[in-house]
Amino acid sequence: xxxxxxxxxxxxKRFSERQRAALEEVSFSVREGEFVTIVGPSGCGxxxxxxxxxxxxxxxxxxIRVEGRRVTGPPPGVVLVFQEYNRxxxxxxxxxxxxxxxxxxxxxxxxxxxxxxxxxxxAAVGLDGFGNHYPWELSGGMQQRVAIARALAFQPRILLMDxxxxxxxxxxxxxxxxxxxxxxxxxxxxxxxxxxxVDEAIYLADRVLVFSGSPxxxxxxxxxxxxxxRDQIGTRSAAEFASLRSRIxxxxxxxxxxxxxxxxxxxxxx
Amino acid sequence: MRTxxxxxxxxxxxxxxxxxFLGFVGAWEILSRRSGSLYxxxxxxxxxxxxxxxxxxxxxxxxxPSLVRxxxxxxxxxxxxxxxxxxxxxxxRLDRFLExxxxxxxxxxxxxxxxxxxxxxxxxxxxxxxxxxxxSLWPILLNARDGVxxxxxxxxxxxxxxxxxxxxxxMRVVAPATMPQLFAGLRTSLGVAFITMVIAEMVGSTNxxxxxxxxxxxxxxxPEMYAGIFLLGLLGYLVNVAFERVEGRVLSWHRGSRxxxx
Numbered sequence: 001x002x003x004x005x006x007x008x009x010x011x012x013k014r015f016s017e018r019q020r021a022a023l024e025e026v027s028f029s030v031r032e033g034e035f036v037t038i039v040g041p042s043g044c045g046x047x048x049x050x051x052x053x054x055x056x057x058x059x060x061x062x063x064i065r066v067e068g069r070r071v072t073g074p075p076p077g078v079v080l081v082f083q084e085y086n087r088x089x090x091x092x093x094x095x096x097x098x099x100x101x102x103x104x105x106x107x108x109x110x111x112x113x114x115x116x117x118x119x120x121x122x123a124a125v126g127l128d129g130f131g132n133h134y135p136w137e138l139s140g141g142m143q144q145r146v147a148i149a150r151a152l153a154f155q156p157r158i159l160l161m162d163x164x165x166x167x168x169x170x171x172x173x174x175x176x177x178x179x180x181x182x183x184x185x186x187x188x189x190x191x192x193x194x195x196x197x198v199d200e201a202i203y204l205a206d207r208v209l210v211f212s213g214s215p216x217x218x219x220x221x222x223x224x225x226x227x228x229x230r231d232q233i234g235t236r237s238a239a240e241f242a243s244l245r246s247r248i249x250x251x252x253x254x255x256x257x258x259x260x261x262x263x264x265x266x267x268x269x270x
Numbered sequence: 271m272r273t274x275x276x277x278x279x280x281x282x283x284x285x286x287x288x289x290x291f292l293g294f295v296g297a298w299e300i301l302s303r304r305s306g307s308l309y310x311x312x313x314x315x316x317x318x319x320x321x322x323x324x325x326x327x328x329x330x331x332x333x334x335p336s337l338v339r340x341x342x343x344x345x346x347x348x349x350x351x352x353x354x355x356x357x358x359x360x361x362x363r364l365d366r367f368l369e370x371x372x373x374x375x376x377x378x379x380x381x382x383x384x385x386x387x388x389x390x391x392x393x394x395x396x397x398x399x400x401x402x403x404x405x406s407l408w409p410i411l412l413n414a415r416d417g418v419x420x421x422x423x424x425x426x427x428x429x430x431x432x433x434x435x436x437x438x439x440x441m442r443v444v445a446p447a448t449m450p451q452l453f454a455g456l457r458t459s460l461g462v463a464f465i466t467m468v469i470a471e472m473v474g475s476t477n478x479x480x481x482x483x484x485x486x487x488x489x490x491x492x493p494e495m496y497a498g499i500f501l502l503g504l505l506g507y508l509v510n511v512a513f514e515r516v517e518g519r520v521l522s523w524h525r526g527s528r529x530x531x532x
Contacts, residue, residue: 051427054431055431056427056430056431074430074431074433076433078431079431079432080427080428080431082424082428084424087422087424087425088424088425088427088428090425090443090446090447091523091524091527092446092447092449092523092524101429101432101442102432102433105432105433105434134523134526134527136526136527137526154432
């Protein structure tokens with residue numbers, strides 16, 4: 001088995017003394033090259049956790065280690081892709097300049113290397129020829145592709161994604177899910193992706209961490225053995241997919257989401 | 271997808287608007303011819319006077335001093351306002367120290383300071399430059415401050431995540447993100463500076479456009495007075511166009527992004 005690259009040990013996060021904890025004693029670890037998704041109701045601290053992992057938020061207690069080193073500030077090699085692409089892409093830079101921005105901090109690269117890498121990543125997300133456009137000239141799905149290309153050009157060890165497909169329409173969402181899996185197969189970066197969509201969590205993952213809200217805790221760690229490459233129709237209609245789905249929904253709280261489990265004849269109980 | 275924005279007035283092909291304008295001028299001409307009033311000279315007369323008055327001697331005696339004062343006062347305000355505003359936006363504590371003072375000073379109508387300025391700085395250029403700078407400082411300062419404060423946290427976090435240091439974040443993210451609001455302040459102040467310039471020159475001055483207009487009125491040189499007013503309107507328009515040119519160049523990305531995202 002691959003070595004562990006991310007360890008989250010008994011992490012708690014409290015924004016103020018009076019408030020309830022956003023995260024309480026969260027522990028899990030992620031192995032190199034693994035695709036892990038976190039699923040849970042909104043407000044369960046999923047996004048907070050990601051910000052803590054990439055060093056943008058300080059934790060209240062516990063420890064986060066990236067490749068054995070304790071996180072105190074943004075660790076090198078960890079990148080977070082936000083849900084709101086329009087808030088994280090820089091509108092005054094072209095697509096190409098956006099993708100090149102993080103590369104300027106990388107040592108040992110000539111300007112030509114940087115440009116080549118940026119072009120390759122844009123091509124990888126299917127945006128060759130769009131380098132000279134401004135982000136706001138592109139559709140939402142294309143903008144999120146730019147954000148993904150930028151993150152990959154940084155060649156991260158760990159890619160964190162916070163509801164990356166939450167702001168695009170359903171068809172674009174499927175397209176981007178497959179694009180991401182494709183890129184993951186190509187580049188094998190370790191991925192930790194947060195979503196509130198149970199189907200998406202299963203479809204993408206090697207392992208699904210189920211969170212419950214308020215305070216956020218890990219309530220289940222579900223391995224997914226569905227064969228890869230995955231397929232939007234085939235995978236989603238597999239029997240195992242359905243049983244994983246029921247298991248996760250029940251963990252999140254069947255009473256609140258009975259509409260979702262109902263088609264399988266297991267919902268409705270309160 | 272990029273929509274070119276039209277410049278106001280002359281450049282737009284708004285023929286209805288021009289018809290109204292010509293109607294106004296025509297009506298003025300006819301009515302003033304009929305009444306023969308001393309206070310409303312005919313348009314023809316005003317235009318003739320305009321051409322006669324605004325020759326080199328008067329341009330250098332009145333227009334140049336006005337523009338120099340305006341340029342100095344506005345430039346001073348732009349510099350101080352930008353620097354201080356950015357500092358206040360960045361350091362909350364500085365903002366808290368200065369806010370009550372700023373709120374008090376900016377609530378003071380600038381012309382009220384003209385007597386003070388004349389008393390302490392004399393009748394020369396310094397007093398006018400001071401009042402112009404004082405009046406145009408606040409919109410720039412407050413917009414620069416709010417601009418810095420309102421930079422999207424997600425952008426700053428993104429930059430930090432990619433390993434940019436505080437200085438680089440300031441120069442490459444905060445600075446460009448602040449530009450649109452800073453320019454909004456600069457634009458407001460441009461109009462304010464223009465107004466203050468005229469008032470300051472009317473109160474205590476021996477040259478400049480404000481002085482020229484007031485003096486013409488006192489001497490009953492009514493067509494000259496109108497020639498002065500008309501020149502001010504023209505200058506105001508040209509200054510605005512020049513500003514829009516600069517803004518359009520610096521903020522081309524912003525105009526586009528605003529046009530796309532409602």
